[in-house]
Amino acid sequence: MKRLWPDSIAGWTVATIIVGLLASQLLSFAVHFRERGTVIAALQSFHVGERIADAVRVLKQTPPTQRPHAAERFNGSTMWIDWEPQFPIVGEGRDWRADMLRAAVIRNLSEGDWRGLRVALIQPQQPPAREERAGRPSTDSSLAGGSLAAIERKMETGPLYGVAVQIQDGTWLNFVVPFVGAVSYWSKDLIVALGLSVVVVAILSLLAVRYITAPLSALARAAAQFGVSIDAAEPPLRGSREIRSTIAAFNEMRQRIKRYVEDRMQMMAAISHDLRTPITRLRLRAEFVEDEEQQRKMLADLDEMESMISAVLSFARAEIVVETRRPLDLAALLREICADMRQHGHAVTLAEHGPILFVGRPSALRRCFVNLITNAVKYGGGARVGVTSREREICVSIEDDGPGIPESEQEKVFRPFYRIESSRSRDTGGTGLGLTVARTVARGHGGDIVLENRAEGGLSVRVMLPTGRADAEASPPEVPARAVG
Helix, strand or coil, rough: CHHHHCCHHHHHHHHHHHHHHHHHHHHHHHHHHHHHHHHHHHHHHHHHHHHHHHHHHHHHHHCCCHHHHHHHHCCCCEEEEEEEEECCEEECEECCCCCCCCCCCHHHCCCHCCCEEEEEEEEECCCCCCCCCCCCCCCCCCCHHHHHHHHHHHCCCEEEEEEEEECCCCCCCEEEEEEECCCCCCCCHHHHHHHHHHHHHHHHHHHHHHHHHHHHHHHHHHHHHHHHHHCCCCCCCCCCCHHHHHHHHHHHHHHHHHHHHHHHHHHHHHHHHHHHHHHHHHEEEEEECCCCCHHHHHHHHHHHHHHHHHHHHHHHHHHHHECCCCEHHHHHHHHHHHHHHHHCCCCCEEEECCCCCCCCCHHHHHHHHHHHHHHHHHHCCCCEEEEECCEEEEEEEEECCCCCCHHHCHHEEEECCCCCCCHHHHHHCCCCCCCHHHCCCCCCCCEEEEECCCCCCCCCEEEEECCHHHHHHCCCCCCCCCCCC
């Protein structure tokens, strides 16, 4: 059921407009048909009133013996006449049509034409009641019983009304007047017209709403790009005043975040650089320590500190360097990296794969994969590299036969300088920034890195990157972005 509900501003707006249109149209049709019924009844009453007046004037001058035959000439689709010498039809009720018909008859009759008038709604399934005088019961006539129902079936109309006019000689002329029945709202033409109006309004509304919400879509894309690259392009200021204000606020926030990150990176680089001077002084002083064992430990600690500072400087400088995205063959890049590792004597294998086109930053991606493969070689004795390409994702897997990483620690190892155990200590080399840099690169391309222990032992690292199409949507290839390698 939820699938039928719109989930976008455009969908909700168009749905609201269509529902409002249908409601207004149906209300208008209801009012129109109600007024139409009133107008038709008024016109019919006016026409029937004239015919009744004409019939009364003619029949009152006709000899009583010829009146039944003369009355037949006035019978038709709009009126049926019966001449009753003594008893008029007594109606079963009155309504607005009866009042309208009574007024029309009175308006067309002169005072000398009639002595009494009765107008009422009658039912075809029962014989019309007749007034009893001096205890005499009513008698059947041509309008009694099934004859009235036959008239209604013949005329194929709505309600029947009885009009009894007493002329000057005391006899009664009984008229049966059929009114036009209820008109159905849902004709074929009406449904077609309503459907066409809904389609036209829906199309125009959709075009208008898409134009109005286009700046919001651009803002959403810019926000997604900003989450991938801090140097993504700003969304243009366009649209309504409220939308322009929102975009301006986003751009201002974006600039503040960018300045904040740049300031922190520059501060980190400056601090790391300034620490080199006191480290150099400590190194010189350590040379004068007479205890060789203490001197060795002090120099080792200073080497470790300098290595960490160098890593931080390298990381900070890489963040400040701007590298432009460009198309590259990811499979060829992995082959080149694995070949270099094998030339240095490392046990690295690569499952062959055809060309995989990807839009990214070559230097940053190289550093990402080098760091991951180096970790696999260092802690697992070797690395098996594979790559698979799906519809919207590229997955690069790096497996080793090392001790693996406990699940509780797998997220923590991406923190800068984080160590989990002695087997992965700085004694084996490195500063603890390798996985941090690798994940930063992957997320900078709209992807991520996932760690998983293999059932047969060892660690499996999966680098998931969006395909070239998805990546291009997240951040255009020509937009400069900060590299991390």
